[in-house]
Amino acid sequence: MIKALEGFAPEWWTPEGQEQQNPTRFKIRPLDGAEYGEVADHLSVEGTRFFISAKGREVALRYGLEDWENFANSKGPIEFSEENKRYIPTKIRGLIVTRIMKISQLSGDEVKN
Numbered sequence: 359m360i361k362a363l364e365g366f367a368p369e370w371w372t373p374e375g376q377e378q379q380n381p382t383r384f385k386i387r388p389l390d391g392a393e394y395g396e397v398a399d400h401l402s403v404e405g406t407r408f409f410i411s412a413k414g415r416e417v418a419l420r421y422g423l424e425d426w427e428n429f430a431n432s433k434g435p436i437e438f439s440e441e442n443k444r445y446i447p448t449k450i451r452g453l454i455v456t457r458i459m460k461i462s463q464l465s466g467d468e469v470k471n
Contacts, residue, residue: 366390368424369461373453384454385425388462393421397459408459415455419443422458 368387376382389397400414410418425438429446436442446454 370427371454371457373450380428382429383427384423385427386422386454386458386461387424389418389421389458393417394462396421410455410459415451418455418458419446419451422462423454 366388368385370383371386372381372383397410397414397418400411400417402409420440420443423443429436429438431445436445
């Protein structure tokens with residue numbers, strides 16, 4: 359029997375190096391099968407590494423990034439919105455997408471079922 363995907367609960371994730379008080383945190387969730395498939399259209403794999411095009415990263419962030427805390431610029435806090443996701447630095451965008459893709463993967467037991 360094929361089991362349906364479960365466990366799309368979001369998690370708060372803090373990029374490495376944010377050990378200070380009140381770190382920037384991102385609320386992310388795993389992608390469901392359809393969302394993952396849409397990102398996979400922009401994905402290439404070389405050995406054990408995967409590469410996602412800019413469009414694929416945009417799609418992953420659209421579906422997987424739900425909120426943030428303590429994200430600001432010199433003018434103050436930046437409110438979470440689809441439009442404001444563009445203010446996330448490129449390196450951090452890549453880290454967020456990598457985390458979203460990692461938590462979207464099936465575990466060994468889930469693959470067997």
